[in-house]
Amino acid sequence: MYISNYCAILLLIVALCFGVSQKSPNGCGYDVNSEPRNDIQHACVQYILDSVIQALLKNPERRFIYVEMAFFWRWWNEQSDDVRETVKELVNDGRLEFISGGWCMNDEGITHYNSIIDQHSLGAEFLRDQFGECARPKIGWQIDPFGHSREVASLFAQMGFDGLFFGRVDYQDYQYRTMTKTMEMVWKGSANLNRESWLFTGVLPRVYEPPDSFCFDQFCNDQPVMDDSSLHDYNVPERVQAFINAAHDQARGYATNHIIMTMGSDFQYEYANVWFKNLDKLIKYVNAQQVNGSDVNVFYSTPSCYLYALNKAGLTWPSKTDDFFPIAQNPHGFWTGYFTSRAALKRYERYSNNILQATRQLNALSEINLRSSEAMGVAQHHDAVSGTEKQHVADDYAQRLSQGIDIATDVINSSYAKLLPKESGLAPPLVQFLCHYSNISECLPIEGQIRFTLTLWNPTIHPVTYYARVPAIMQYSIRDPTGSIVPSEFLPIPNITKNIPGRTSSANYQHIFKTSLPALGFNTYYFEMIHDEKIEKKKVMMTQNETCTLENEHLRIEFDDQGNLHQITNLEKGIATSFTTQGFYWYTGFPGNNSRSEFQASGAYFFRPLMPDPQPVSTMRSITCTKTETVQSALIIFNNWASQEVNLFQGSVAVEFEWTIGPIPIDDYIGKEIVVRYDTDIQSKSTYYTDANGREVLERKVDYRPTWNYTVNENISGNYYPISSRIWIKDEQRQLTVLTDRSEGGGSIHDGSIEIMVHRRLLYDDNEGVGEPLNETAFGTGLVVRGKHFLILEPPENSALIHRVGAQQLFMNPIATYALPQNSYADYESLYRQTWSALSDSMPLNVHLLTFDQLGPKQFLIRIEHYFELNEDEIYSQSVQIDLQDLFKSLGTITDLIELTLGANLPLSQLHRLDWMTNNNESSHVETTQQTHLKDTMVMLNPMQIKTFQVTL
Known part of the structure; x- marks a missing residue:
């Protein structure tokens, strides 16, 4: 099973001084106070739902909330019509409320905004179709993720949520907020979108646990409420007084006379009657104390009812503009290890999404009407792509992604069967297949073939230049869509690649060639084996352990004869940066027993180095320099488990660093955390910048937090942030940006340095729920991970265009599919299109x-979306207008256009969010358009704005 942990939570609202009276249910939404809970995961979620539904029917005052649709959907599909009608009645009465409503409760640190939107849309679509408006989530409920992103708050606001509640914040932040009664705030989720990104946000008092001694589940050992006074274990007075004390203690940290209590935890509510029966008693006897002067009134409720009570309290609220990263659970327990944990799974998730988006496009353009994205939705879970699950669970997530890709491949074939033939019915369909091991130069189905085709789909709406790499046993001639022979390099595959465990390919060479792909379209390249006498011998210069300079028309990269990177020069802009060091280092993972903070181990969740200074993976290295017309490369081998290939392609403005790490040795019984460092002479003044979920960028400062006086206990892990797509440092003249091909953790620990963790292999568990060390293996040895960084050196004022476009193209990479035609090129050319674009402009x-x-x-x-921020670029940060009809010229004419919320489950004209006032007397109110059906297809986009439309042709 892909189950990790399931939290079942019911909520109590406690009103001190009788600020809110209890209502009987008479409808859904803010008109009813309801009960709650949250979901997450457990192998017996079905039993929880079975039990809860029956418990709710026993008492109309009871409430329950549910979050993750992936599990509810499974349960729902097994229910009878009678049960479904009962559940719909509970939803319509506000007794069962869906909160957040995504396919899962997604992680916030290392997920990409594209996938966050998709998985929430998937859940929202299910709820809308099955339950209607009463099930539309109005609250974000992120009680378990390990830090919270400003970008996620912005996305939730754009989905139409009125508020967000979560459980985990830094322990120092928690102490400060409790002391200052600022546990609830207006979070300004975007530096670009203003009030449409503002979201009321609250920190829950105990993550998602009930008050001490008030857990009434089969897993708990707390005393139940015993109310038979004739028995010796009668305990109502002490139980009531303990609860009243807990309510008063919690109220000290909050600004109103309303407080929220979560009643549940991991794996609970399989026998819901145990919880509900005790809570019924507790509510009855606590409220009975009001005649004796008690100021506590307690009742079943939900987060939406609690939020509504806060909204009607008439207060002004503090605001927040930064995020909640990184967070520490204790002085030595920073939740920064998961930024990199299971680096291969993180890349596979990103690769899977790339395929999903391209498949959706092909599906739409060919009108196949096949849809499936459940595997990607589940993978966004905070114990999935985060890498914080057991090994067999991680294997299950990967298997589900693989099965999803298989479905996508079927869609790709159905789509190309319509798009490739010049005339329908005359050309036989060509079976397209993906080569998933291209990153290790393996594509077994094409090995030894006389001919094959490579079709590259460009999923962006801009033409792109892409350098294709195709592994081969022998040399081929390659024809582009015009029939011309493509200039290609035929280079040996490095031994470091051929020796990767699990590689079974016989290919010793690779073709590398330049392609120019049309926007939202494809090119096909026809490969045909050529005989030795026809092979053109191209000039290749190769040196070993000599000084090496890679250069094209834009950049120069200089290495010494020991493989040390000395300097990168931007030739066009006349700037350079020197490198004091560039290479791989490792931290020793702390080997603690987790008994106290000072013995906290480094594990899947936590990053805690034993010593503050990492060790180089090797004091020696070798360098092999290869130069061709298309690409110039420096292969640097540090040892038998760490290497990198630095590639500079013709015309490129970025330097590609392809790194290979593993198997990380542990025969010395030392767990190791591998980082790559780019140490330069840039005067960065303890400041660096990281992206949030692939979108907006936030400024970071070493040993600093914007909202409280930060006490430094861990000066390495405390300065690590999630890097979903890029990180940079800069001074007045230069900006060095590193783009990543997956989410990773890193920072700038020293001035002029960028440090990124790329792989981890540890021998101790950090006691946060995984229950086993993060010690990944494959093929009988430690796991090998391969990835890419792209370095960009530009003046700060010019960098946005390159790193924004570069990050988008890296995220939406061309999708390569192969086929094995039996036709000669002449026949192939007569039957099939070799280039096509959905766009004419x-x-x-x-x-x-x-x-x-x-x-x-x-x-x-x-x-x-407009994917530039305000003031990033003189040209591209301006508002822009686009005609949606241009996207559909190949399909037809737009006859109806409805603008939706970001989650695509409500016309934007029907959205009415709660208004809030900040302490600075700023209102969150946003005027919304009253027009549902739009006639004009021209759309104006402002910086960082996403617009969502339902289009009818």
Whole structure:
């Protein structure tokens, strides 16, 4: 099973001084106070739901909340019509309330905004279709993730949520907020979108646990409420007084006379009657004390009812503009290890999403009308892509992604069967297949073939230049879509690649060639084996352990004869940065027993180095320099488990660093955390910048937190932040940006340095729930991980265009599929299109097509976004206008256009969010359009704005 942990939580609202009276249920939404809970996961979620539904029917005052639709959907599909009608009645009465409503409770540190939106849309669609408006979530409920992103708050606000509640914040932050009664605030989720990104946010008092001694589950040992006074174990007076004391203690940290108590925890509510029966008693006897002067009134409720009470309290609220990263549980327990844990799974998730988005586009453009994204939705869970699950659970997530890719491959084939033939019915379909091991130069189905085709789908709405790499046993001639022979390099595959455990390919060479792909379209390249006498011998210069300079028209990269990177020069801009060091280091993972904070171990969740200074993986290295017309490379081998290949392609403005790490040795019984460092002469003044979920960028400062006086206990892990797509440092003249191909953790520990953790292999568990060390293996040895960084050196004022576009193209990489035609090239060319684009006009460079999906016959869901921030670029940070009809010229004419909320479950004109006032007398109110059906297809986008539309043709 892919189950990790399941939290079942019911909520009590406690009103001190009788601020809110209890209502009987008479409808859904803010008109009713309801009960709650949250979900997450457990192998017996079905039993929890079975039990809870029956318990709710016994008492109309009871409430329950549910979060993750992946599990509810499974349960729902097994229910009878009678049970479904009962559940719908509970939802309509506000007694069962769906909160957040995503396919899962996603992680916030290392997930990409594209996938966060998708998985919430998937859950929202299910709720809308099955239950209607009463089930539309209005509250974000992120009680378990390990830090909280400003970008997620912005996305939730744009989905139409009125508030967000979560449980985990830094222990120092928690202490400060409790002392200052600032546990609840207006979070300004975007530096670009203003009030439409503001979200009321509250920190729960105990993560998601009930007050001490008030757990009434089969897993708990707390005393139940015994109310038979004739028995010796009668305990109502002490139980009531303990609860009243707990309510008063909690109230000290909050600004109103309303407080929220979560009643539940991991794996609970399989026998819901145990919880509800005790809570019924507790409510009865606590409220009975009001005649004796008690100021506590307690009742079943939900987060939405609690939020509504806060909204009606008439207070002004503090505001927040930064995020909640990183967070520490204790002085030595920072939740920063998971930023990198299971680096291979993190890359596989990103790769899977790349395929999913391209598949949706192909599906829509060919009107196949096949949809499936459940595997990607589940993978966003905070114990999935985060890497904080047991090994067999991680294997299950990977298997589900693999099965999802298999489904996607079927869609790709159905789509190309319509798009490739020049005339329908005349050309036989060509079976397309993906080569998933291309990153280790392996594609077994094409090995030894006389001919094959490579079709590259460009999922962006801009033409792109892409360097294709195709492993081969022998040399091929390659024809582009015009029939011309493509200039190609035929280079040996490095031994470091051929020796990766599990690689079974016989290919010793690879073709590398440049492609120019049309926007939202494909090119096909035809490969045909050539005989030795026809092989053109191209000039290749190769040196070993000599000084090496890689250079193209934009950049120069200089290495010494020991493989040390000395300098990168931007030739066009006339700037350079020197490197004091560049290479791989390892921290020793702390080997603690977790008995106290000072013995906290480094594990899947936590990063805690034993010593503050990492050790180099090797004091020696070798360098092999290869130069061709297309690419110049420096292969640097540090030892038998750490290497990198630095590639500079013709015309490229970025330097590619392809690193290979593993198997990390542990025969010395030392767990190791591998980082790559780029140490430069840039005067960064203890400041660096990291992206949030692939979108907006936040400024970071070493040993500093914007909202409280930070006490430093861990000067390495305390300065690590999630890097979903990029990190940079800068001074007045230079900015060095590193783009990543997956989410990783890192920071700038020293001035002029960028440090990124790329792999981890540990021998101790950190006692946060995994229950086993993060010690990944494959093929009988430690896991090998391979990835890429792209370095960009530009003046700060010019960098945005390159790193924004570069990050988007890296995220939405061309999708390569192969086929084995039996036709000669002449026959192939006569039967099949070799190039095609859905667009007839070029799109603005600062606009990205985020979603293009078919909802039904002639009905489509699209999201377009402006992916530059305010003041980033003189040209591309301006507002931009786009005609949606241009996206559909190949499909038809737009006859109806409805703008939706970001979650695509409500017309934007029908959205009415609660208004809040900040301490600075700023109102969160946003005027919304009253027009549902739009006639004009011209859309204006402001910086960082995403617009969502349902389009009918």
